[in-house]
Amino acid sequence: MTDEPMNRNVPTSDSTSGMDRVERPAQKGNGGETHQPPDAAGPRMTTGHGVPVADNQNTLRAGERGPALLEDFHFREKIFHFDHERIPERVVHARGYGAHGFFECYESLSDITRADPFQKAGQRTPTFTRFSTVVGNKGSVDLARDVRGFATKFYTQDGNWDLVGNNIPVFFIQDPIKFPDLVHAAKQEPDRAFPQAQTAHDNFWDFISLMPESLHMIMWTMSDRAIPRSFRFMEGFGVHTFRLVNAEGKSTFCKFHWRPKLGMQSVLWDEALKINGADPDFHRRDLWEAIEVLGDPPEWELGLQLFDDDFADRFDFDILDSTKIIPEEEVPLRMVGRLVLDRMPDNFFNETEQVAFCTQNVVPGIDFTNDPLLQGRNFSYLDTQLKRLGSTNFTQLPINAPRCPVHNFFQDGHMQHRGPKGRANYEPNSWSPGGPRADAEHGFRSFAEPVQGEKRRLRAESFADHYSQARQFYRSQTAIEQRHIADALIFELGKVEVPAIRERVLAHLPSIDAGLAGLVAEGLGMDLPEPVEPAVQPVDLAVSDALSIQKKQVPTFRGRKMGIVVSDGVEDAVLDTLMSELSAAGAVPAIIAPRIGGVVTRAGVKVPAMLQMEAAPSALFDAVAVLLSAEAVPKVAALHAARSFAADAIAHGKFIGMTQAASALFAMVGVEGRDAGMFLLEGAGDVPAFVSACAELRYWPRIEG
Ligand code: HDD
Numbered sequence: 001m002t003d004e005p006m007n008r009n010v011p012t013s014d015s016t017s018g019m020d021r022v023e024r025p026a027q028k029g030n031g032g033e034t035h036q037p038p039d040a041a042g043p044r045m046t047t048g049h050g051v052p053v054a055d056n057q058n059t060l061r062a063g064e065r066g067p068a069l070l071e072d073f074h075f076r077e078k079i080f081h082f083d084h085e086r087i088p089e090r091v092v093h094a095r096g097y098g099a100h101g102f103f104e105c106y107e108s109l110s111d112i113t114r115a116d117p118f119q120k121a122g123q124r125t126p127t128f129t130r131f132s133t134v135v136g137n138k139g140s141v142d143l144a145r146d147v148r149g150f151a152t153k154f155y156t157q158d159g160n161w162d163l164v165g166n167n168i169p170v171f172f173i174q175d176p177i178k179f180p181d182l183v184h185a186a187k188q189e190p191d192r193a194f195p196q197a198q199t200a201h202d203n204f205w206d207f208i209s210l211m212p213e214s215l216h217m218i219m220w221t222m223s224d225r226a227i228p229r230s231f232r233f234m235e236g237f238g239v240h241t242f243r244l245v246n247a248e249g250k251s252t253f254c255k256f257h258w259r260p261k262l263g264m265q266s267v268l269w270d271e272a273l274k275i276n277g278a279d280p281d282f283h284r285r286d287l288w289e290a291i292e293v294l295g296d297p298p299e300w301e302l303g304l305q306l307f308d309d310d311f312a313d314r315f316d317f318d319i320l321d322s323t324k325i326i327p328e329e330e331v332p333l334r335m336v337g338r339l340v341l342d343r344m345p346d347n348f349f350n351e352t353e354q355v356a357f358c359t360q361n362v363v364p365g366i367d368f369t370n371d372p373l374l375q376g377r378n379f380s381y382l383d384t385q386l387k388r389l390g391s392t393n394f395t396q397l398p399i400n401a402p403r404c405p406v407h408n409f410f411q412d413g414h415m416q417h418r419g420p421k422g423r424a425n426y427e428p429n430s431w432s433p434g435g436p437r438a439d440a441e442h443g444f445r446s447f448a449e450p451v452q453g454e455k456r457r458l459r460a461e462s463f464a465d466h467y468s469q470a471r472q473f474y475r476s477q478t479a480i481e482q483r484h485i486a487d488a489l490i491f492e493l494g495k496v497e498v499p500a501i502r503e504r505v506l507a508h509l510p511s512i513d514a515g516l517a518g519l520v521a522e523g524l525g526m527d528l529p530e531p532v533e534p535a536v537q538p539v540d541l542a543v544s545d546a547l548s549i550q551k552k553q554v555p556t557f558r559g560r561k562m563g564i565v566v567s568d569g570v571e572d573a574v575l576d577t578l579m580s581e582l583s584a585a586g587a588v589p590a591i592i593a594p595r596i597g598g599v600v601t602r603a604g605v606k607v608p609a610m611l612q613m614e615a616a617p618s619a620l621f622d623a624v625a626v627l628l629s630a631e632a633v634p635k636v637a638a639l640h641a642a643r644s645f646a647a648d649a650i651a652h653g654k655f656i657g658m659t660q661a662a663s664a665l666f667a668m669v670g671v672e673g674r675d676a677g678m679f680l681l682e683g684a685g686d687v688p689a690f691v692s693a694c695a696e697l698r699y700w701p702r703i704e705g
Contacts, residue, residue, distance in 0.1 A: 176376020
């Protein structure tokens, strides 16, 4: 990796200068010639040891048709390197996508913490963020129903701080000793090696049915939070309670929240299923396009929930319990800065795959609490990086290396290239120079929390209420969101083969909400079993609007995508106005045509297509426009893809702009007339109202009554 960001596919000036630049002559016609594009000049190819390569297309052979020679060191080294290209994928969060950016602090928080990123208004700290799904393997689909990882590495002047969070503020388990069981249960079943990237199977629900502490998290994973529209539209959470510590050693409890500037948005389950087929890289592509193609870097604000021991003592739940939130209504968020993701990695493997997050990476001014899950994670992440990256020196890879001076007496080990210089490699020593020394003043000091107790394996009584916040979450949702939770449970449990497992899950639901239990039982066609007797009776907590996606929706179409189906004869004024209105709204058009070559407008202008009809189901877009001319309708409507496009746009509650002629296409899928989510676009003047309506994102009355 170079320090300078490189323009993709454009050689650096260095690599194209002088001796390095070679013209490749086409090889003689012996059957092994290559057809290099005319501008294929580039830097000279070498072996890993720097030896110039003369032929990269033919192995060394004895005679034209003779056997290969072992002496061909270029061939052997090339294959050897290729054979070792894979490293173990992450045991969880294997599928991910990342971007570089920066965190900008709004105001000094030096009264609360001495952590470097929070010292000065306007101060910028470089970052790298990786988003991920949890359950699926590296090659799985983006729109699995799953938790999303949201991990950010801050390259501070006092070392790296990793905030390794999720898009859900609670977790399944209270004790880290259960993590391997949770993950085993969620991933493919071991005998059959399926299902991939989904929790809709017996093992997962068997485990959950026996683990009531997971039920709050289950409400979140069955909600629309688990099928986000893209990374750009998700919240993020540090989950645990941390400590912020100021220069005087005073500690304040803190929970970290990321808030997307564009608001939250999710897809429907039916859309998720279709997107996974049509574009398994939907979330990756979205982030790539936002940064690389549109130059519209996504942003999040960092909000802190700050509280003291008094609040911790009087709060209804234990602040060390990761299965609980602190409602924003009780401790409001203080917005302290913004995260901007503005640069994609130069190389996915080097950066996104090799980035090694560790919850143990904190900097002076940030400290842990006794949350047992956090304490367990602090062991697991360091250990897993050794397994994945193969050396304790993984901190020297450019993506993991701190951007501040590093001095210590660590030495040797695989791939070391930073061992101490000189004679001193231990401490104390009497050499001069004698190497680095600890700094009691500025160095990391743990908060001096008094600790005592019996050495035992037990769960605190204060962790015992597993249902009240699950109920609070469910009751804080809109009716539509509640219906989606019920539908998700029906879908997932519908895939569970063993009736006793379904029954055991059902038996927990009345303690969350009787209505939910009834809906799920009815959807499954099962009787409600005898409810489980909770260890602690749930209480009714105040509804929290901050828990609902819909109640917090930001009314904007900015950063969203409209699929525009065009045909020959499309009206220029309508298409041009639509394009300019979308651009003014900060939204993105995708022109879809029956053939990728494009169409010719009424005025005779050739419009190239961005997508061909068959590759562009309407599930891929936030809203659609169907601008068919009367002459083109019969031909386009004959395409199955066009009819599915229309039918799904209706079924998914999309805002639809359409020509009068396009009514014939909708009529073919059983839709006569137009509801209030469908806009007639016959002239330029019809366009603005349609584009502003799209800020509502979905026309719910059509699909939810
Ligand atoms: Fe974890 C990866 C988030 C509990 C053990 N975890 C991992 C990643 C995220 C989280 C975002 C991917 C980081 C990346 O992009 O590389 N994990 C969480 C959250 C948790 C949580 C928010 C609960 C609050 N995790 C958790 C526990 C354990 C682990 C309780 C073990 C005791 N997690 C790991 C790991 C991983 C990991 C095995 C696998 C790959 C990696 O670390 O780098 O160490």
